Amino acid sequence: MANRIPAAAGVGLRFPHHGVALRPTPGVNWLEVHPENYLLDRGALVHLRRAREHLPLSLHAVGLSLGSVDGVSRHSLQRLRTLIDELEPGLVSDHLSFSVANGHYLPDLLPLPYTEEALEVVAKNVDAAQEALGRQLLVENPSVYLAPAAQDFDEPDFLAALVKRTGCGVLLDINNVFVTATNTGQDPNVLLQGFLAKLPREAIGEIHLAGHTTRHLDSGQRLLLDDHGSKVGDAVWALYRAAIAVLGRVPTLVEWDNHLPEWQVLAAEALQTDAVLDALHGPMLEGLPLAFDVTVPG
Amino acid sequence: MISVPPLSLAQWQSDLSAFALHGAADASARLLPHLKNSPVSAEAALAVHAACVHSALRSALAQRVPTVVALVGEAFFATMAESYARAHPPTAPQLSGWGEGLPVFIAAMPACAAYPWLADMAAFDLALDRVAWADPEDTGPALQLTPEMALVASPGLAVLRCRHAVDRLRDAVAEATSGNEAALAAELLEAAPRCYVFWCAEDAAVRCREINEALAEVLETLFLSYAALETVPEIPAERLAELAEALVALPAVRLVSTAS
Structure with a gap:
């Protein structure tokens, strides 16, 4: 199976769907997994190898900790490289955040202040990761809950500077744009337009769509949580359409991690994604290998 | 300011x-x-x-x-x-x-x-989980018996010693979860030393069986520390044949032909 990710909808593959993912499913054009889930569990890797025989695969890491002042673990990079060499994924990504500090790994995408110092650190780490992995990395905009008082960049500027310095790509998570904007008192449309205006079009290699929940705090305040545990919301679909209108067809993942629904629910959201892509830019030519990524004018 | x-x-x-x-x-x-x-x-x-x-x-x-x-x-x-x-x-x-x-x-x-049984239960759960990581297509460690025959351990082979019959406790929890709360009998929580062997079967299912201490030592020595049968400590020589028979009968290991 060709390894290029088609500019169409894909879904996040999680363990309960290992079996059903082997069946051809309309809307599911490619798969994405968290590589960390397959580094110890050789049994799960057997399932992933089988799935990879049927569909292109993307690896979406959560543990490289690209923002860590201590650098990226060589061991983590070596293990990821081994998996990449075996599975030949079409895309490899991780987040603009840190999760390792004081020698501990914390399973959260902890935020960075967007400062010159942070840019130096992230750029150095992305360079090291791309060299070790032998390929371009996509870096995802995270969901932000904390707002640092003093920053040198806004998020789009920071990512644009990172792209310029390292040659990395960007995984633009539309749900994260909405969550971050809402949690930090920004207009989601303005933040999205910032990304679209400041990032080179060719740098955006993938888009993520996901659900979020609203947490009502004791203080009466409202916070959006990027929990990937529900369907993509209407406001996020609207942002997605706005992004795709500017960007053209981009590989787009429907991502669930919690309250995982039936495979068909994921497939339905993937079909909805394809419908947006097709409506704005015409359908992909039938009969041609998806890897050729040919589109017809709309 | x-x-x-x-x-x-x-x-x-x-x-x-x-x-x-x-x-x-x-x-x-x-x-x-x-x-x-x-x-x-x-x-x-x-x-x-x-x-x-x-x-x-x-x-x-x-x-x-x-x-x-x-x-x-x-x-x-x-x-x-x-x-x-x-x-x-x-x-x-x-x-x-x-x-x-x-x-x-x-x-x-x-x-x-x-709850002195709780630590054993955690160890048992963790052992089951580790075995589930095994690649069912990977052959486990092998012990060449003769030029033609070898004993091959199943993937994920592991041995665990507990002070409580946590396999029965686990079964009772499953039954209780299904509505039969009487299954969780108090005697299940009493101390009762046990040895268990875990392995990943050919159908990728995780299996567990209670074994005696001597067989546990043999398995550990042969397959988990890669030593020779004669080095199994504190087992009388006259019992080795009996143990070998038990070993061969254990589904966690298989006798395979290596003749070319």
Whole structure:
């Protein structure tokens, strides 16, 4: 199976769907997994190898900790490289955040202040990761809950500077744009337009769509949580359409991690994604290998 | 106006991590002057990160020890998991392998002193989980008996010693969960030393069987420490034949032909 990710909808593959993912499913054009889930569990890797025989695969890491002042673990990079060499994924990504500090790994995408110092650190780490992995990395905009008082960049500027310095790509998570904007008192449309205006079009290699929940705090305040545990919301679909209108067809993942629904629910959201892509830019030519990524004018 | 000294990125990361994991008050005190309330208060936003970290760790641990969770309940387990996470935070992102120290931690936890079987149950759950990682297509370690015959261990082969019959306790928990609460009989919690062997079968299912101590030692010596049969300690020579027979009869190992 060709390894290029088609500019169409894909879904996040999680363990309960290992079996059903082997069946051809309309809307599911490619798969994405968290590589960390397959580094110890050789049994799960057997399932992933089988799935990879049927569909292109993307690896979406959560543990490289690209923002860590201590650098990226060589061991983590070596293990990821081994998996990449075996599975030949079409895309490899991780987040603009840190999760390792004081020698501990914390399973959260902890935020960075967007400062010159942070840019130096992230750029150095992305360079090291791309060299070790032998390929371009996509870096995802995270969901932000904390707002640092003093920053040198806004998020789009920071990512644009990172792209310029390292040659990395960007995984633009539309749900994260909405969550971050809402949690930090920004207009989601303005933040999205910032990304679209400041990032080179060719740098955006993938888009993520996901659900979020609203947490009502004791203080009466409202916070959006990027929990990937529900369907993509209407406001996020609207942002997605706005992004795709500017960007053209981009590989787009429907991502669930919690309250995982039936495979068909994921497939339905993937079909909805394809419908947006097709409506704005015409359908992909039938009969041609998806890897050729040919589109017809709309 | 009081100026706030800048916070280095290293300090930011150390403090945010310390607060998220330990709730360290000094860490949040250093961070707060560098955070805006926009529109959610900075304290609340910090607390969300701490909650996310512990929720993810609790969930990862619960997946590895489901019987422990069923026995102690979600609320007790949440407290236990948070304490364990603070004492033994993960050092790598492969959370499916985090929690190996839980049995020892439980055994030393004052709140668990009344439940001496709980540490064994955690060890049993973890053993089952580890075996599930095995690649069922990978042949396990082999012991060449003759030029033509070898004993091959199934993938994931492991031996566990417990002071309680936790296999029966686990079955009873499953029954109780299905509505038969009478299955959880008090005598299941009494001390009853057991040895277990675990393996991944050819159909990829995780199997477990109770074995005697002598067979446990043979398995460990032959397949888990890669020694020779004669080196099995404290087993009379006259029992070796009997043990070899038991070994061959065990589905966790297979006698295979290696003749070309």
